[in-house]
Amino acid sequence: MNLDKVRKSLPIYRIRNRLLEEIQKNPTLILLGETGSGKTTQIPQYIHESRPKLKGLIACTQPRRVAAITVAQRVAQETNTELGKTVGYNVRFEDCTSAETKIKYMTDGMLLREAISDPLLSRYSVIILDEVHERTIHTDVLLGIVKSAQQKRQNSFKLKVILMSATMDVDEFSNYFNKAPVLYLEGRQFKVDVFHSVQEQTDYIFSAIATVFQIHKTVPPNEDILVFMTGQEEIDSTVKTISELNKSNSKLAPMLVLPLYAALPSGKQLKVFEKAPNGFRKVIISTNIAETSITIKGIKYVIDTGMIKGKLYTPQNNLEMLKVHKISKSQAWQRTGRAGRESSGICYRLYTESEFEKMSLNTIPEILRSNLLSVALQLIALGITDLVNFDFISKPSTEALNSALNDLELLGAVKKNFQNENIVEENVNKKRIISYNYELTDIGRKMAYFPLDPKLSRCILTADKLGCVEEVLKIVSILSVDNVFHAQTNTSNKRDQAEAVRQKFVSADGDHITLLNVYKAFLANKSSASEWCSENFLDLKNLKLAVEINKQLKEICNRNSIKLSSSTNDSVKIRMALISGFFMNAAEYQKENEYKTITSRQIVQIHPSSVLFNSKPACVLFNELVKTNKTYMRDVSVISSSWLLETNPCYFKSKLKNLADNLNTYDLNNRIR
Ligand code: CDP
Ligand code: MG
Numbered sequence: 001m002n003l004d005k006v007r008k009s010l011p012i013y014r015i016r017n018r019l020l021e022e023i024q025k026n027p028t029l030i031l032l033g034e035t036g037s038g039k040t041t042q043i044p045q046y047i048h049e050s051r052p053k054l055k056g057l058i059a060c061t062q063p064r065r066v067a068a069i070t071v072a073q074r075v076a077q078e079t080n081t082e083l084g085k086t087v088g089y090n091v092r093f094e095d096c097t098s099a100e101t102k103i104k105y106m107t108d109g110m111l112l113r114e115a116i117s118d119p120l121l122s123r124y125s126v127i128i129l130d131e132v133h134e135r136t137i138h139t140d141v142l143l144g145i146v147k148s149a150q151q152k153r154q155n156s157f158k159l160k161v162i163l164m165s166a167t168m169d170v171d172e173f174s175n176y177f178n179k180a181p182v183l184y185l186e187g188r189q190f191k192v193d194v195f196h197s198v199q200e201q202t203d204y205i206f207s208a209i210a211t212v213f214q215i216h217k218t219v220p221p222n223e224d225i226l227v228f229m230t231g232q233e234e235i236d237s238t239v240k241t242i243s244e245l246n247k248s249n250s251k252l253a254p255m256l257v258l259p260l261y262a263a264l265p266s267g268k269q270l271k272v273f274e275k276a277p278n279g280f281r282k283v284i285i286s287t288n289i290a291e292t293s294i295t296i297k298g299i300k301y302v303i304d305t306g307m308i309k310g311k312l313y314t315p316q317n318n319l320e321m322l323k324v325h326k327i328s329k330s331q332a333w334q335r336t337g338r339a340g341r342e343s344s345g346i347c348y349r350l351y352t353e354s355e356f357e358k359m360s361l362n363t364i365p366e367i368l369r370s371n372l373l374s375v376a377l378q379l380i381a382l383g384i385t386d387l388v389n390f391d392f393i394s395k396p397s398t399e400a401l402n403s404a405l406n407d408l409e410l411l412g413a414v415k416k417n418f419q420n421e422n423i424v425e426e427n428v429n430k431k432r433i434i435s436y437n438y439e440l441t442d443i444g445r446k447m448a449y450f451p452l453d454p455k456l457s458r459c460i461l462t463a464d465k466l467g468c469v470e471e472v473l474k475i476v477s478i479l480s481v482d483n484v485f486h487a488q489t490n491t492s493n494k495r496d497q498a499e500a501v502r503q504k505f506v507s508a509d510g511d512h513i514t515l516l517n518v519y520k521a522f523l524a525n526k527s528s529a530s531e532w533c534s535e536n537f538l539d540l541k542n543l544k545l546a547v548e549i550n551k552q553l554k555e556i557c558n559r560n561s562i563k564l565s566s567s568t569n570d571s572v573k574i575r576m577a578l579i580s581g582f583f584m585n586a587a588e589y590q591k592e593n594e595y596k597t598i599t600s601r602q603i604v605q606i607h608p609s610s611v612l613f614n615s616k617p618a619c620v621l622f623n624e625l626v627k628t629n630k631t632y633m634r635d636v637s638v639i640s641s642s643w644l645l646e647t648n649p650c651y652f653k654s655k656l657k658n659l660a661d662n663l664n665t666y667d668l669n670n671r672i673r
Pocket of ligand 1: 036
C-alpha cells in the first residue's frame with residue numbers, strides 16, 4: 001500500500017473535515033483517541049494541508065525525544081519531503097529544522113526553553129501538546145505557559161491550542177482551558193482477555209520470563225509478545241536471558257528478542273517496528289514507552305509486570321530518587337490495550353486482581369512527585385516571579401515549591417524580593433502563608449542558559465571561577481548521556497575482562513574523575529573510535545553523543561563570556577566545582593558499607609557500578625539516589641567534609657540550626673518505650 005492509502009486508512013481520516021472545522025471554531029480543542037489512530041502523525045499535516053499559508057509554525061510536543069524524532073521521520077516520508085525542511089524536529093542538543101519548516105515536532109522541554117526568550121511563543125500559530133495524559137512536568141508547566149500566551153494573544157496574532165490524549169481522564173484539561181470542547185475519536189480496539197496472577201509474585205522478572213516461555217511453547221510463532229518492564233539494565237539483561245534460554249532449547253521456534261527504552265540508540269529502536277523473519281517470534285521488552293507513545297504492529301500478547309520506574313520526591317528531606325513502583329489502573333488498561341490493535345489478544349497481568357484493585361486510578365502528575373528546582377528556575381527566568389500563585393493545572397505543594405526556591409537561593413541563582421510579599425491564604429490556624437517574589441541573580445541568569453539541571457549549571461559557573469571549565473564541561477557532558485560502560489558482558493569471563501580493562505581509567509577520587517579519564521581517552525583515540533570502544537567495553541554511541549553535547553555546552557559558554565579555562569590534573573578543584581552544585585548530596589561513612597546523607601540523615605550505600613564500591617571513603621558526594629531493595633548513590637566522588645563547609649557555609653549553618661531545633665523537641669521517653 002502506498003503511504004497516501006495508509007494515511008487514508010487511519011481511523012482519524014474519517015473525521016478529518018469535522019476536526020478541521022472544530023479547530024477553526026475553537027481557540028482550544030481536546031482530542032481523545034486510542035493509540036495508533038493517527039493523532040500525532042496526521043493532525044499537524046491536516047492543519048498544514050488546509051492552511052498552507054499559515055503565518056506561524058505548527059508545533060507538536062512529545063514527552064520523549066525518540067517519539068519526536070521517529071514521528072518527524074515518518075511525517076517527512078508521508079509528505080515526501082526531506083527531513084528538516086517542511087517537517088522537522090527539535091530535541092535537546094539536536095535541532096533538525098530550517099527556515100522552511102512548517103511542522104515542528106519537539107520535546108515539551110524544548111518548547112519550554114523557547115518560552116524563556118519568547119513567553120508569548122510568537123513563532124507559533126498552532127501548538128499541539130501531545131500525550132498530555134502522561135502529565136510530565138514539562139507538559140504540565142507548558143499548559144500554564146501556553147494558556148497565558150493564548151490569553152495575551154487574544155487580539156492580535158491568535159494562538160490555537162490542541163491537547164491530545166490517549167486516556168479518558170480529560171475533564172481536568174477541559175476545565176483548565178475554560179471548558180474547551182472534547183472530541184472523541186473511536187479507535188479500532190479488539191477484545192483483550194485479561195488474566196491476573198492467582199498469587200502475588202515476588203520476582204516479577206522471573207515471572208515475566210516464565211510467562212514468555214509458556215506462550216512461546218503453546219502458540220504459533222507469528223504472534224508477537226510485548227513485555228512491560230521498568231528500565232534499561234533490567235531490560236537488557238532480560239533480553240539476554242530470554243535469547244540464551246531459547247537458543248539452548250532446540251525444540252523451540254527461534255526468537256527475535258528486542259529491547260525498547262528511551263535511551264536506546266534510535267537505529268536499534270526502529271528494529272522493533274520491523275517484522276521478524278519467517279518462523280521467528282518477536283518478543284519486545286519495553287519500558288512504559290510502548291504504553292502510548294509508540295505503536296508496534298503484530299502484538300497479540302501483552303505481559304504486564306505492573307511496575308514502572310519513576311521519580312519520587314519528598315520535600316521533607318528534599319530528596320528525589322528513581323524508584324521502581326506500581327503503575328496506576330489507567331496505565332494497566334493502556335498496557336492491556338496494546339494487545340488488541342489488529343485482532344483480539346491476551347494480556348497477562350503479573351499481579352493479582354486484588355493488587356490491581358489497590359492501584360491508584362490515575363497516574364500522579366510528575367510535577368507532584370519531583371524536585372522542582374529546574375522548573376522553578378525556568379519559570380523565574382520566564383518572568384514568573386511568584387511561583388506559589390502561578391496557575392498550575394495541578395499545583396505542587398507550597399512546601400515543595402518553597403523547598404525548590406530555597407535551594408535555588410542556596411545555589412545563588414535567585415534572590416527574594418522582600419518588598420513584595422503576597423499573602424496566599426490564611427489557613428485554619430489563622431496562620432498566614434506568605435509567598436515572595438523572586439528574581440534571578442547574575443549567576444541564575446547564566447544558569448538558566450544551560451539546558452541542564454541547575455545543580456550541573458552551577459558546577460560549570462563555579463568552574464569558571466576556579467579555572468577548570470573544560471574539565472567540568474566534559475564531566476557534565478558524559479553525565480548527560482546514558483551509561484558509557486557497556487552492560488553487554490553477559491558471561492562472567494567477559495565481565496572480568498571488562499573490569500580489568502576499566503581499571504586503566506579508574507581514579508581513586510571516584511566516578512567523576514574516572515568519567516573524565518574515559519572522555520579524554522576517547523578523544524585521544526578518535527581516529528579509531530569504533531575499535532577502541534569495543535576493545536574497552538565502552539559505548540561508542542553514547543560517547544559520541546557526549547562529545548556533541550560538549551560542543552553545544554561550549555557554544556553556550558562562548559555566548560555568555562564563560563572562558564574555557566583548564567586545569568588538567570587538579571582533581572581537587574574539579575571536585576570543589578562539583579560540590580558547589582551538589583552540596584546537598586553528600587554522605588558520611590557509618591559502618592558496614594553504610595553511609596548517611598549529611599542533611600537528610602538517610603541510610604544509603606554506594607552503587608555496585610561505582611568505582612568506589614569496594615572502598616569506604618569517609619565522605620562522598622553523589623549525583624543521584626536510586627532505590628531498589630536498598631537506596632544507592634550513583635556517580636560518587638570522594639570529598640572532604642571541610643570542603644562542604646568551605647563551599648556553602650550558609651547551608652550547613654542553617655541545617656545545623658534545624659538539627660538543634662529538632663533535638664530540643666525530641667521526646668526521648670516516647671521513643672524509648
Ligand atoms: O498518535 P497516535 O497514537 O494516535 O497515532 P500515530 O502515532 O499518528 O500513528 C498512526 C500510524 O502511523 C500508526 O498506526 C503506525 O502504523 C504509523 N506510524 C509509523 O509507521 N511509524 C511511526 N514512526 C509513527 C507512526
Ligand atoms: Mg501519538
